[in-house]
Amino acid sequence: MRDPSADRIDPRAVRSRRRAVDAALELIRELGAGRTTMEAIAARSGAAKTTLYRQFGDLETLLFAAFESLTGPPAIPVAAGVVADVRSWLHQFAEVLTTDEFAPWVPAMIDVAERDEHGHALAVDFAARRRLPLRTRLSVALDAGELAADTDIDTLVSMLVGPLFYRRFISRQATSFAFVDQVVDSALGSLVTSSA
């Protein structure tokens, strides 16, 4: 009997997993999570269904693995004054929402989160990680006295990113440069301490 504690890694399994996850991401983007099937993932990834079942157990697990493969850490805003930092971060974020980096999968995640218990947890976690840099930067500002002492950070985050999400996924209006600026000014305007 071999050592059970040693995590063996068969290179074939690794390749299969990666290909399956990539194929799943493509299919979710094209068809949505609901219409993505094991059969299609197997076909597109080139792997056999048996392999996928052995690697992931079931479709849900595979889809979630695909979602989690998206969670690259977002850029961290540097320090140069809250307003300026937040402004540049939010502009960057607005830009990201127009690319294929993660925006195309957000609707699928929103959908899954509404109906599936695990999906709910996944989405909550994903969102929390995504906004962490912004949240951290605001926390630092609060501690440094750059923001009014009674500022609620979570509320502030929602007021900053909420309008962007709304425009991208709900009203589907364009987010102009001026729009982002106004959001920043409005959200932070009354909170920045005059001293800073």
Place this chain on the structure above:
Amino acid sequence: MRDPSADRIDPRAVRSRRRAVDAALELIRELGAGRTTMEAIAARSGAAKTTLYRQFGDLETLLFAAFESLTGPPAIPVAAGVVADVRSWLHQFAEVLTTDEFAPWVPAMIDVAERDEHGHALAVDFAARRRLPLRTRLSVALDAGELAADTDIDTLVSMLVGPLFYRRFISRQATSFAFVDQVVDSALGSLVTSSA
């Protein structure tokens, strides 16, 4: 040959349509649009598939009919000062987001809008109709000089409802009374003319 211009209405067809739409709504809520099938709608509505195909042509049309059956006109804010009116409307809206009136179908619509051309149009239209009362109220305020003359109404609307959508569908945090108040204050605070 009968008069082709007379829109005959067979009561059986009317019943079938209504039942099908209701069943579709239930299924979309439970499974998402992607997993909702003709078979399931037929089974739950009690109608035969043939009937559904005759009435709607295809699944997409039926699903869209279901979505559109949701679009009840939202309440119209009355006049009593912009800030107060908007505040009460937004509190009411936050409440609606916690009920089964239309919130459970928003994720499905977001998902469909991202992938389907018709779905996109439907969602845009739906969102526009939903925010119309708020938009109108703000327009009135602008015309009345209650808001700064250079105010962009659409931006303002996004800053008001965006944070609520974000909390309900993305971060899935609770929207407290205080949260809504802060959103209103922040968005309108600097815009209301001191005279009003």
Place this chain on the structure above:
DNA sequence: AAATTTCGCTACGCTTGCGTAGCGAAACGG
């Protein structure tokens, strides 16, 4: 290098969903 485990494929049976053909029954028009 030999023994052993894991991998990945083909092939299969089963279930679900699709979309239609054809037939009585119900609703409408004269």
Place this chain on the structure above:
DNA sequence: CCGTTTCGCTACGCAAGCGTAGCGAAATTT
């Protein structure tokens, strides 16, 4: 009322997807 039209159902064939059994090939251990 009586002909005509529409409705709704049962029944069907077909395609897609599911999940697994069994077997050679590849990788790992000793």
